[in-house]
Amino acid sequence: MSRIGKLPVTLPEKVELSVSPSNLVTVKGPKGTLTQQVDVDIKVSVEDGKVVVARPTEQKRHKALHGLYRSLISNMIVGVSQGYKIDLELVGVGYKATAANNVLELSLGFSHGIFFKLPSELTVSALTEKGKNPVVTLECIDKQLIGQVSAKIRSLRKIEPYKGKGVRFKGEVVRRKAGKTASK
Numbered sequence: 409m410s411r412i413g414k415l416p417v418t419l420p421e422k423v424e425l426s427v428s429p430s431n432l433v434t435v436k437g438p439k440g441t442l443t444q445q446v447d448v449d450i451k452v453s454v455e456d457g458k459v460v461v462a463r464p465t466e467q468k469r470h471k472a473l474h475g476l477y478r479s480l481i482s483n484m485i486v487g488v489s490q491g492y493k494i495d496l497e498l499v500g501v502g503y504k505a506t507a508a509n510n511v512l513e514l515s516l517g518f519s520h521g522i523f524f525k526l527p528s529e530l531t532v533s534a535l536t537e538k539g540k541n542p543v544v545t546l547e548c549i550d551k552q553l554i555g556q557v558s559a560k561i562r563s564l565r566k567i568e569p570y571k572g573k574g575v576r577f578k579g580e581v582v583r584r585k586a587g588k589t590a591s592k
Contacts, residue, residue: 413474416458417482420489425459425481427452433481437488440549444480447473452481459485487549494558495578496544500565503573505534505542512544516565516575524564530557543578 419425423437431446446452450473451462459481463474486492498505504515512524512532526532529548536542544561548554558577567574569585576582 411475413461413463413471413478415478416455416460417478417485419454419457419459419485423485423489425454425485427454433484435481435484435488437485439488439491442484442488442550444477444484446477450474450477452477483551487551491547491549492551492554494546494554496546496558496561497576497578497580498542498544498565499567499576500573503542503565504536505544507532507534507544512561514561514564517573522564524561526557527553529553 420437423435425436426434427446428434431448431450431452432443433446433452434441434443449464449470451464453460453462461474461478461481463470498514498516500517502515502517506513510526510528510530510532512526512534514522514524516522526546529550530553531547533545534542535545546554546558548557562575562577565574567576567582569583570587572582572584
């Protein structure tokens, strides 16, 4: 982790980072604002348009926190400047998805529809093209939040290894198992 922590993070144009005396890091950019509370031992500073994270000692705890906070700050900078996007694909006969008012309605082969209320920071869209699997697109500036929500949606119908049905990331390769063979 300390190798990651030593690398400085470059601040793109239109992105500004400020550190309060209580070690609260605030990143503002064209897509929004994110904040992160940093441990009191870790020092965050901006030098020549680069964010530098420093640790006080070589303790194992400080090394781990050093890399962690450097990665979190880097993710915040990417989030407010470019944003994050995740595509989920619904593979299965009759699987459908519709999105309205930050509520995602999924039909995943159960006897009932699933209504999934999304946080206000996320934007969702559902696309269904004829002859293709429905695709749910999530967009957000917070990498942790979008990852957590996409994992929760994925857990609603896990991919089964025999037919490959379920909710998966777009482009994800599923290892398939061979079914039983009939004997004569």
